[in-house]
Amino acid sequence: MSFAIELQNIDKRFGAVRANDQVTMQVEQGSIHGIVGENGAGKSTLMSILYGFYQADSGSIKVFDKEYWFNDSQQAIAAGIGMVHQHFMLVDNFTVLENVILGAEGGYLLADGIAKARKELQRLANEYGLDVDLDATIDSLSVGLQQRVEILKALYKGAKILILDEPTGVLTPQETDELFKIFAALKEQGVTIVLITHKLREIMSVTDQVSVMRQGTMVAHVQTAETSEGQLAELMVGRKVLLDVSKGESEPGQVLLKAKHINWQDHHAVPRLKNINLELRAGEVLGVAGVSGNGQSELLQVLSGISPIQQGSVEVKGHTFDKSQQTTPANMREIGMAHVPEDRHKMGMITDFSAAESAILGYQRDPALNQGWWLKPELVAQRCSDLMQAFDVRPADVTLKSANFSGGNQQKLILAREMEHNPDVLLIGQPTRGVDVGAIEFIHKRILDMRDAGKAVLLVSVELEEILSLSDRIIVLCDGEITGRMAAEDADERSLGMLMANAQKAHDPLSQQPSQTQEQEAQA
Amino acid sequence: MSRDSRLAWINGLLLPLLNILTAFAATAVLFLLINVDPIEAAKTLLYGAFGYSEGVGYTFYYTTNFIFTGLAVAIAFHAGLFNIGGEGQAYIGGLGAGLVVFMLFPGLSPWLMIPASILGAMVFGGAWAMAPGYLQAYRGSHIVITTIMFNFLAATLMVYLMVKVLREPGQMTPQTVLFPENAWLPFVHDVLAKFGIEVERSPLNMSILLALVMSVVVWFFLWQTRWGYAIRATGRNASAAVYAGISQKRTIVIAMCISGALAGLVGINELLGYHHRIIMNFHVGYGFGGIAVALMGRNHPFGIVIAALLFGTLYQGGAELAFEWSNISRDIVVVMQGLVILFCGALEYMYKPWLVRWLAPVQEVRS
Numbered sequence: 001m002s003f004a005i006e007l008q009n010i011d012k013r014f015g016a017v018r019a020n021d022q023v024t025m026q027v028e029q030g031s032i033h034g035i036v037g038e039n040g041a042g043k044s045t046l047m048s049i050l051y052g053f054y055q056a057d058s059g060s061i062k063v064f065d066k067e068y069w070f071n072d073s074q075q076a077i078a079a080g081i082g083m084v085h086q087h088f089m090l091v092d093n094f095t096v097l098e099n100v101i102l103g104a105e106g107g108y109l110l111a112d113g114i115a116k117a118r119k120e121l122q123r124l125a126n127e128y129g130l131d132v133d134l135d136a137t138i139d140s141l142s143v144g145l146q147q148r149v150e151i152l153k154a155l156y157k158g159a160k161i162l163i164l165d166e167p168t169g170v171l172t173p174q175e176t177d178e179l180f181k182i183f184a185a186l187k188e189q190g191v192t193i194v195l196i197t198h199k200l201r202e203i204m205s206v207t208d209q210v211s212v213m214r215q216g217t218m219v220a221h222v223q224t225a226e227t228s229e230g231q232l233a234e235l236m237v238g239r240k241v242l243l244d245v246s247k248g249e250s251e252p253g254q255v256l257l258k259a260k261h262i263n264w265q266d267h268h269a270v271p272r273l274k275n276i277n278l279e280l281r282a283g284e285v286l287g288v289a290g291v292s293g294n295g296q297s298e299l300l301q302v303l304s305g306i307s308p309i310q311q312g313s314v315e316v317k318g319h320t321f322d323k324s325q326q327t328t329p330a331n332m333r334e335i336g337m338a339h340v341p342e343d344r345h346k347m348g349m350i351t352d353f354s355a356a357e358s359a360i361l362g363y364q365r366d367p368a369l370n371q372g373w374w375l376k377p378e379l380v381a382q383r384c385s386d387l388m389q390a391f392d393v394r395p396a397d398v399t400l401k402s403a404n405f406s407g408g409n410q411q412k413l414i415l416a417r418e419m420e421h422n423p424d425v426l427l428i429g430q431p432t433r434g435v436d437v438g439a440i441e442f443i444h445k446r447i448l449d450m451r452d453a454g455k456a457v458l459l460v461s462v463e464l465e466e467i468l469s470l471s472d473r474i475i476v477l478c479d480g481e482i483t484g485r486m487a488a489e490d491a492d493e494r495s496l497g498m499l500m501a502n503a504q505k506a507h508d509p510l511s512q513q514p515s516q517t518q519e520q521e522a523q524a
Numbered sequence: 525m526s527r528d529s530r531l532a533w534i535n536g537l538l539l540p541l542l543n544i545l546t547a548f549a550a551t552a553v554l555f556l557l558i559n560v561d562p563i564e565a566a567k568t569l570l571y572g573a574f575g576y577s578e579g580v581g582y583t584f585y586y587t588t589n590f591i592f593t594g595l596a597v598a599i600a601f602h603a604g605l606f607n608i609g610g611e612g613q614a615y616i617g618g619l620g621a622g623l624v625v626f627m628l629f630p631g632l633s634p635w636l637m638i639p640a641s642i643l644g645a646m647v648f649g650g651a652w653a654m655a656p657g658y659l660q661a662y663r664g665s666h667i668v669i670t671t672i673m674f675n676f677l678a679a680t681l682m683v684y685l686m687v688k689v690l691r692e693p694g695q696m697t698p699q700t701v702l703f704p705e706n707a708w709l710p711f712v713h714d715v716l717a718k719f720g721i722e723v724e725r726s727p728l729n730m731s732i733l734l735a736l737v738m739s740v741v742v743w744f745f746l747w748q749t750r751w752g753y754a755i756r757a758t759g760r761n762a763s764a765a766v767y768a769g770i771s772q773k774r775t776i777v778i779a780m781c782i783s784g785a786l787a788g789l790v791g792i793n794e795l796l797g798y799h800h801r802i803i804m805n806f807h808v809g810y811g812f813g814g815i816a817v818a819l820m821g822r823n824h825p826f827g828i829v830i831a832a833l834l835f836g837t838l839y840q841g842g843a844e845l846a847f848e849w850s851n852i853s854r855d856i857v858v859v860m861q862g863l864v865i866l867f868c869g870a871l872e873y874m875y876k877p878w879l880v881r882w883l884a885p886v887q888e889v890r891s
Contacts, residue, residue, distance in 0.1 A: 306766055306767060329768065329769040331769075339767070341767055346761070350764050350765075353756075361757065361767070362768040364753045364757075364768065373749050374749065375748055375749050375750045375752075375753060377747075
């Protein structure tokens with residue numbers, strides 16, 4: 001068996017982050033090879049290195065048994081690699097034909113190149129079943145067809161290896177089926193396909209082999225036929241040492257947060273949340289499990305008032321919001337909701353600001369900090385140093401730039417900001433992402449303290465361990481849908497993994513029968 | 525010294541200094557080409573700007589304009605907006621200042637007349653900037669395009685008004701009648717004379733105090749109020765600002781209004797302070813100069829005052845150069861100022877990669 005791609009010990013570092021850590025991978029010629037992993041696992045970085053966008057710090061790349069070092073994507077293309085990006089690289093107001101020859105015009109005058117390209121493209125279209133009107137402008141095509149143009153573009157440039165980055169993220173189920181048919185045709189013609197995704201079902205249905213990445217490392221290579229969605233989910237999320245969290249019985253009180261029939265689409269009109277119903281009571285932690293990218297971010301943003309409600313309603317402490325009665329993050333804070341965002345750099349803090357300024361983000365209107373027009377610096381500094389003391393943020397320097405704290409300390413500062421404000425409802429996204437073990441324990445303890453103080457906590461995490469050890473009840477999100485609800489004591493990693501992959505939905509309505517999980521557990 | 529404080533020094537001091545030196549070096553080469561001794565020219569320039577009290581007066585008079593427009597650019601910049609419409613906002617601000625004066629009873633006390641006129645300048649300048657701000661926030665029109673187009677709109681509007689509507693009856697020059705004396709801002713030489721200090725007459729007027737006060741106000745607003753916080757948060761990280769409950773759209777409009785209001789104050793210095801009537805093109809160059817001033821001053825009011833002083837010096841010293849040296853024309857002076865804008869503005873970060881590599885290299889992360 002010969003290999004189309006062989007990557008040896010690829011290392012890539014961005015600042016202090018190891019995006020790829022000694023990654024080794026082989027892709028068989030003429031196969032469909034899946035790479036799975038969560039967001040940030042390093043799969044896109046790896047493929048960007050293969051495509052010449054980034055250069056590896058060390059390691060070697062072989063394509064069709066020849067050693068290469070790609071300084072830019074032109075060289076990768078010349079070696080026979082084509083890439084279809086998650087976000088299409090197409091010129092909207094050009095025709096399909098014009099887009100395909102972009103960068104390969106073949107001379108100063110276009111006419112010759114266009115005529116040649118038209119013939120070649122018709123041949124390719126027939127051979128691979130890639131039908132598309134060559135003279136249509138891109139903006140008149142559906143997303144599925146645009147993707148075909150991307151594939152055509154790669155093939156036209158002579159790609160023998162096709163890398164697709166999350167190709168189905170923007171497609172409807174029908175378009176996805178079409179795409180998979182194209183894969184089959186391509187494979188038949190000897191094209192090697194590398195499919196990057198975090199959708200396990202797709203991996204199971206189209207690939208021959210799967211490589212699993214987690215936190216920059218390659219954790220497994222398996223034959224698709226010999227694995228299951230559950231196993232892949234487990235590999236992706238990974239097992240960690242069981243963090244010992246002792247928690248008492250929860251005493252759920254009244255319902256403080258209620259979401260009814262929430263549907264939400266992003267601006268490409270792709271549904272991200274589908275009929276979400278949930279209730280959150282005082283004095284409990286509701287865990288939201290799921291592989292990242294399955295609607296968790298959107299759920300947090302709708303609940304916290306950042307994204308407008310498109311359908312359904314959100315009820316917080318008796319205030320009801322819906323499409324006609326929108327809310328804002330400021331309003332939600334006033335009502336008594338706090339929100340620890342999933343991505344602390346993108347949303348949780350302003351990295352250029354001092355710690356003191358980041359420590360009042362969202363509370364800049366607090367009358368305790370303002371004296372008339374004056375947002376008093378000494379009050380802000382005092383607030384920050386109180387928060388730092390309460391959550392043991394180091395270094396306890398309120399003037400230090402937010403960016404210069406370690407991940408764990410940044411996270412503690414944000415948690416302190418949101419928790420010390422004594423909210424009734426607390427939304428927490430990925431509380432321990434990129435946080436060291438010591439801080440994890442501390443953060444977990446604080447979350448449980450909130451619960452025991454009678455607060456309602458919604459915990460979104462991709463760490464199953466975290467969900468299992470902190471939650472009282474768990475819901476599982478998959479592809480924007482709630483695919484399972486259960487009490488924490490009825491859940492284990494296996495059953496959650498299955499629900500996260502939505503593997504059993506068709507024949508095993510777990511959501512109605514939590515007891516069945518227990519039976520499975522007993523069998524296992 | 526930590527890498528961050530090194531970077532701060534590089535950004536805050538070394539880079540502007542090197543940029544300005546490069547601009548001076550380029551000017552020196554230019555002078556050599558036209559057979560002017562650069563050292564002698566520099567002496568003339570400095571003498572012109574600071575050598576006698578009339579020159580000093582002119583220097584500070586120009587500086588005042590640059591402080592206003594520099595602050596205007598800086599406020600917008602902190603909100604992540606590039607306001608290059610300072611020219612138009614200054615022009616329309618002057619119109620506002622004048623219109624208020626003409627509307628009020630001529631005998632009104634200066635203590636009411638002048639503040640009202642200042643308010644008029646700010647409202648008109650702010651409104652002129654608000655339109656592009658609104659279009660950016662709610663319609664997605666790019667602020668750079670709209671503000672520059674509004675400069676042309678302002679210029680044409682003023683031509684029409686000055687020729688057809690506001691021109692002094694019986695005069696060919698497109699200018700209005702004189703303002704009543706109660707609307708005149710006192711000249712600094714007059715004020716000093718009251719304290720027994722004799723200085724030569726110059727256009728320098730009390731607007732310079734207004735400029736300095738505004739610098740402090742802008743500093744306070746940006747760093748000591750929740751609105752300034754909102755503006756800076758929006759400029760630095762828009763999604764974090766949204767998370768913090770700050771309306772991005774509203775913040776954009778507010779920042780542009782304030783920016784335009786500050787630019788409008790150029791009209792006070794020029795019209796209430798010196799010309800005492802609305803004239804044509806009193807604003808030319810200050811709006812664009814303000815961009816370079818803000819960039820050099822690192823968008824901090826303190827830095828802006830320093831940078832504005834530099835530009836004021838160049839303006840006045842340059843005029844002296846053109847006057848004293850027969851082979852230096854007024855155009856060479858414009859080229860000189862252009863070089864400063866080029867190196868301090870457009871090529872602002874030219875030296876940065878080298879400086880960083882040399883003085884503050886990234887420590888290799890080895891784990």
